[in-house]
Ligand code: ATP
């Protein structure tokens with residue numbers, strides 16, 4: 001049974017797509033059948049593997065809308081053991097079109113289920129939002145890989161992501177684990193990077209991958225040539241780091257680190273169907289939710305207690 005890894009972080013530009021493409025390519029280069037699924041309307045994973053925009057092509061949009069099977073969407077790539085399910089910008093519409101649909105969070109999970117026997121790894125590239133598309137990816141996944149940039153504000157917003165993971169685990173996908181946190185665009189040499197790394201190590205413990213991805217021009221150039229870095233420049237530091245990360249992830253599975261629970265500092269409390277309704281967390285609060293918030297904010301006055 002293949003392992004489904006969602007590469008997610010709602011923060012933009014942290015290296016999700018670069019990680020998804022190059023990790024998937026590294027798995028494939030290690031001779032395991034690997035599928036990359038582009039779940040982002042920006043379609044950067046699709047163009048990064050050399051596929052030009054084509055609104056007619058069967059894509060992840062069709063999968064979510066139940067208009068095509070995953071089998072029909074599969075594209076072969078230049079790497080023998082790497083397949084792609086592409087995205088198109090119409091995917092942005094799925095967020096709205098699925099609002100009232102049944103089991104809207106399970107669309108991707110159900111669509112890729114028939115492929116899990118065939119691929120050892122299925123890597124999902126998520127958009128920079130905690131929207132219904134990311135939600136579908138997290139419900140479909142066995143584990144999340146979180147790329148983070150080694151910068152001062154690295155941890156900003158991460159609690160929101162971890163809360164979402166907890167909620168999904170509580171309501172929609174109890175099996176969801178944290179595969180790891182990987183530092184991207186990392187500069188070993190600066191004090192600041194080292195400080196950020198040790199802060200992340202304190203926070204994430206063994207979930208922080210020991211492999212870091214350096215800032216490397218080849219990683220940035222490769223997508224414009226429609227290739228993963230290991231085909232564009234296999235000897236580059238960037239290509240090497242993703243090969244190392246792929247090995248580490250395979251080893252973490254064998255050793256059980258990937259399956260180990262991660263205790264989120266502020267545990268999300270009792271979950272119910274209403275909490276499921278509140279997902280995705282970026283949804284604008286309804287009048288009702290706002291009113292509830294207002295009630296919580298009312299100070300409990302000790303004056304009132306005395307007079308009662
Ligand atoms: P988005 O949130 O928009 O989907 P993302 O998280 O997928 O972004 P990427 O597209 O992978 O991030 O990376 C953002 C930019 O940084 C891209 O131009 C990419 O080429 C570049 N980049 C990513 N990782 C590296 C790296 N290790 N070295 C150099 N450039 C990098």
Ligand code: MG
Pocket residue numbers: 016017018040042044126127
């Ligand atoms: Mg991206």
